Amino acid sequence: MSVIEVPDPSDERLADYVRLRDVNLRKSLEAEHGLFMAEGEKVIRRALRAGFEPRSMLLTDRRRHALDDVLDSVDAPLYIVTEDVAASLVGFDLHRGALASFRRRPLPAVDDVLRGARRVVVLEDIVDHTNVGAIFRSAAGLGIDAILLAPRCADPLYRRSVKVSMGAVFTQPYTRLDDWYDGLQPVRERGFGLLALTPGAGSLPLAEALDRAGRDRRIALLLGTEGDGLSSHWLDEADVGVRIPMAGRDVDSFNVTAAAAIACYELVRTVS
Amino acid sequence: MSVIEVPDPSDERLADYVRLRDVNLRKSLEAEHGLFMAEGEKVIRRALRAGFEPRSMLLTDRRRHALDDVLDSVDAPLYIVTEDVAASLVGFDLHRGALASFRRRPLPAVDDVLRGARRVVVLEDIVDHTNVGAIFRSAAGLGIDAILLAPRCADPLYRRSVKVSMGAVFTQPYTRLDDWYDGLQPVRERGFGLLALTPGAGSLPLAEALDRAGRDRRIALLLGTEGDGLSSHWLDEADVGVRIPMAGRDVDSFNVTAAAAIACYELVRTVS
Incomplete structure (x- = not known):
């Protein structure tokens, strides 16, 4: 040099x-x-x-x-x-x-990222680089096998994401879906159960949904935008809505970084 | 008006x-x-x-x-x-x-905050208002019974904390310890097991430590500073060091907000 x-x-x-x-x-x-x-x-x-x-x-x-x-x-x-x-x-x-x-290196094909993966996180449209970086740091730290990004999700290699992730974006396997509308199809075709994280009515506690799915199931956990959560289209595409149980107390949601950390932790804890 | x-x-x-x-x-x-x-x-x-x-x-x-x-x-x-x-x-x-x-209202006495509490989080010196706000949001959302703040921990009612917490600081029971050096004594005297979150060698996986403590135990989980973690004095004061299991991958720590969210989740899940 x-x-x-x-x-x-x-x-x-x-x-x-x-x-x-x-x-x-x-x-x-x-x-x-x-x-x-x-x-x-x-x-x-x-x-x-x-x-x-x-x-x-x-x-x-x-x-x-x-x-x-x-x-x-x-x-x-x-x-x-x-x-x-x-x-x-x-x-x-x-x-x-x-x-x-x-x-930069070319992103791998979806197939390559999903091969052998059992615990996958799919980020729909997280637009904030800080949040993307923090989610990668948690996912890499916990051992999530792969992250898939919807087309509009913020770039993990943008400076702010890299910094907040403390470099976890370099080792966490991930790629980007070509398509939003049909983006989940290849994931389902590879045998993944699609769990949509949403505080909405009718969602199951995350741990319960994972227990029902069974330890040997391949699971893809869908996370939505900071403000509005998942799109109704992706909610429809999912097999089941899941939530992190809340205590009331006039708090109606978690910040997306905290929710992602908890969800990844539960996913890794339950699916082996 | x-x-x-x-x-x-x-x-x-x-x-x-x-x-x-x-x-x-x-x-x-x-x-x-x-x-x-x-x-x-x-x-x-x-x-x-x-x-x-x-x-x-x-x-x-x-x-x-x-x-x-x-x-x-x-x-x-x-x-x-x-x-x-x-x-x-x-x-x-x-x-x-x-x-x-x-x-502002006067902060309650430590005794009042701990009465009836089983799941408590103690923040040593979290200095960033964003982190304090985010931790309160997760703790309140999950149902942590009380938060105790070391004397130098940032103010939950500072504008930035309030905003990031989305107002969770208003409903989450908390108070401030008068003293850092002997601050944990009143907590121990009230029968709480003191678990120090630390990635250091010899720490137990958090879930395992909580299982060992038993479901009916009163638990206080100690969280340290953003950069350096808990002081050696508080680590010494704790009954046991606990960690969130990590996957390797050249990631050596979680961000404090993510760690707190996971730890509060596991605490609420395990201790009833």
Whole structure:
């Protein structure tokens, strides 16, 4: 790896790192170049361990030796910039002092992700990158076999998702469904019971529904949008609605991150 | 309730609502006047239903009739302001258009909160208001009997906590320990088993520890700081360390909100 000091924030070689908080700019830039950003030494190391290839890495001069131990194994330039250059480049103080731009890999086929999987989570339209990151962190930590994303679900490799997931997006198997309307069909065809998480009337307590399904069943748990939950179409597609039992107390729902954590925990606990 | 149009953002009657995002100002102002803020119609209604007394309420003129149904039961002024006045007062666009300032109540004694409780959560030093709000929402939703806060734990009635909790902080029984060092003593004296949530070596899977404790045991679950977890002193004070089983996959911890949700779920599921 070559180590290069770059004094000018408008240097073309730093283009991957420009205006990290400009969501629209970043979305188009990252899609166009097939890249994603990792932030902080810990997360960068996890991306490397997971086999992602860096396009480049960037350290502030105070932290210039922070990644010395991985340099030999990395075939990409390391740019060293001052903290001022970093701030004017990315648009905020880069306290952690470490960024890297990685190549995306093509997402696997649905079939490949579902092969051998028994505990699957399907995210319909979680639009908030923080929530997607947090759900991946819980799912990976608990050992969910695969996550499927509806077409409009937020990108797990967007900077904020990566950061909140602490890099769990690198190791959690997942892919995206091509289609929303018929998206659950391949999951059902592969023998999965479809459980829709919904506080609606008529839903079964999650643990009870999983017990009924049996320990050796393949289960796909459907989670809906932050505000409105699952679409009525996906609710119709599901075999059964399930809920996390609530205590009353003038609380009528969980936040989606908490609900996902509990549901993944119960799924892993019950289905082996 | 009197309805009063206030055209001037520097009007003293609006002083409760000034610069809502200025954390330090708000902390001192709210402590000095013994008030807290509720944001959005839904959360304001929940505060009223929970019996909190408003000092005043504030609506933007477009939403001036949004709380008409509760006005008769409220003995406090309702201020109507333009959206511009609201924005210059609070420091951001007040999209939801509804704020209320409520009187705090004295926190109950530890004894009162623990009386009859079987499932208790103790938060050591959760410093982030978002996390405190999210934990209260999960705990209240699941039916945790009481939450105890260490002296340095963030304030559940701070605006951001209230908002993230969706008002669960109004119905979830809780109080604050006077003391950190000896804070767990009154809990132990009341017959609670102290379970410390920690991924450290030697901890038992949470479900196993709860099974061992038995269904009729009183359990207090200790949760530590976002970054470093529980202090070594509280770990020493606990009867046993417990963990949420993890799958490997280069993920070494859960986010505290997810961990708390899972732990509260397991606690309520196991201890009746």
